[in-house]
Amino acid sequence: MIVSLSSLALGVIVGYLGQRSRMCSIGGLRDYVLVRDTGLLRGAAALLVTAWVAFAVVRLISTSDMGHGLIAAGTTPSGLRAVVAIAVGAVVLGFVATLSGACPLRQHVLAGQGRVGAWSFLAGFYLAAIVYTSWISPSIGSWVL
Amino acid sequence: MTAGTATHERERVQADIGRRLGRWSRSAVVYGVVVALLAVIVGQWLDVSPPAAYGLCSACHGRDLTDWIVNHAEGKNLFVTAAGAGWPLLTVVGLVIGSFLAARRNGEYASINLGGNVRQFAFGAVVMGAALFVGGCPTRIIIRTGYGDLAGLLALGGVAAGIVMATLSMRWVARR
Numbered sequence: 001m002i003v004s005l006s007s008l009a010l011g012v013i014v015g016y017l018g019q020r021s022r023m024c025s026i027g028g029l030r031d032y033v034l035v036r037d038t039g040l041l042r043g044a045a046a047l048l049v050t051a052w053v054a055f056a057v058v059r060l061i062s063t064s065d066m067g068h069g070l071i072a073a074g075t076t077p078s079g080l081r082a083v084v085a086i087a088v089g090a091v092v093l094g095f096v097a098t099l100s101g102a103c104p105l106r107q108h109v110l111a112g113q114g115r116v117g118a119w120s121f122l123a124g125f126y127l128a129a130i131v132y133t134s135w136i137s138p139s140i141g142s143w144v145l
Numbered sequence: 146m147t148a149g150t151a152t153h154e155r156e157r158v159q160a161d162i163g164r165r166l167g168r169w170s171r172s173a174v175v176y177g178v179v180v181a182l183l184a185v186i187v188g189q190w191l192d193v194s195p196p197a198a199y200g201l202c203s204a205c206h207g208r209d210l211t212d213w214i215v216n217h218a219e220g221k222n223l224f225v226t227a228a229g230a231g232w233p234l235l236t237v238v239g240l241v242i243g244s245f246l247a248a249r250r251n252g253e254y255a256s257i258n259l260g261g262n263v264r265q266f267a268f269g270a271v272v273m274g275a276a277l278f279v280g281g282c283p284t285r286i287i288i289r290t291g292y293g294d295l296a297g298l299l300a301l302g303g304v305a306a307g308i309v310m311a312t313l314s315m316r317w318v319a320r321r
Binding site (some may be wrong): 001002003004006007008009010011012013014015016017018019020021022023024025028029030033039040042043044045046047048049050051052054055057060062067082085086087088089090091092093094095096097098099100103104105106107108109110111112113114115116117118120121122123125126127128129130131132133134136137 | 167179180181182183184185186192201207221230232237241244249253254257259262263265267268272280282283284287290296298300303307308311312315318
């Protein structure tokens with residue numbers, strides 16, 4: 001109950017701010033490489049720094065132990081094979097997301113303001129989610145979230 | 146000084162605050178600070194956990210929502226994280242609603258078809274597969290790196306390399 005309400009409220013606030021600021025977590029670096037514009041890159045840096053500081057504050061005031069380091073469900077990714085797999089997957093993610101024009105969060109925002117291409121992006125996105133968890137993830141082992 | 150001028154003064158101050166809030170909401174830095182704080186608060190105290198640092202992610206929350214729907218409608222047993230197993234995570238629905246409200250309120254809502262929809266469909270499928278493989282959409286990768294996750298830092302470096310490669314190759318193709 002609480003999880004549905006809080007995630008819906010978070011989504012509405014992030015969607016509103018994302019539409020106003022045109023923020024995109026891959027757009028910052030793309031704009032910097034293309035035209036040396038640092039506006040969106042500063043937004044991504046603010047996201048990283050604020051998350052870092054906020055998690056440090058939460059670790060200070062929280063009574064429960066949050067743990068450090070790797071986050072994993074099931075088996076922990078370890079070894080050179082996992083490092084190479086994550087690096088290659090991340091390069092593919094950055095490459096294809098840049099070709100599609102925006103990061104997944106920005107595509108949701110574009111869909112909300114009426115971009116037809118974003119709706120077809122989201123159709124492929126959610127179809128792939130079902131395909132991935134049905135067939136691909138069981139065969140490679142769900143060692144990352 | 147009469148009551149009329151005082152009311153006028155207050156209206157002027159309110160209009161000033163409204164304009165200032167409107168300007169702040171267009172700043173990417175304000176977006177970064179507010180979104181990171183909200184994601185940490187929601188992930189830590191408002192039940193969107195475990196796993197850790199799960200406050201905001203468009204790929205993982207979308208996966209949880211679609212798998213939750215498939216599980217409940219078809220009786221399957223697809224993977225859903227502990228946070229989204231009981232009640233569904235509605236972050237992705239909220240994103241579209243919030244963006245729609247902002248676009249309507251500021252007169253920016255327009256149905257635009259730029260073409261290339263089949264290509265966008267394929268890009269969406271590849272992006273979802275890669276995002277679930279490395280553990281989150283680019284926004285959650287940043288939040289995970291802030292949490293102190295080394296896999297998140299590695300994924301952030303990989304995504305940055307992918308963005309630079311894609312941007313330079315797009316520019317190379319455009320200049321040929």
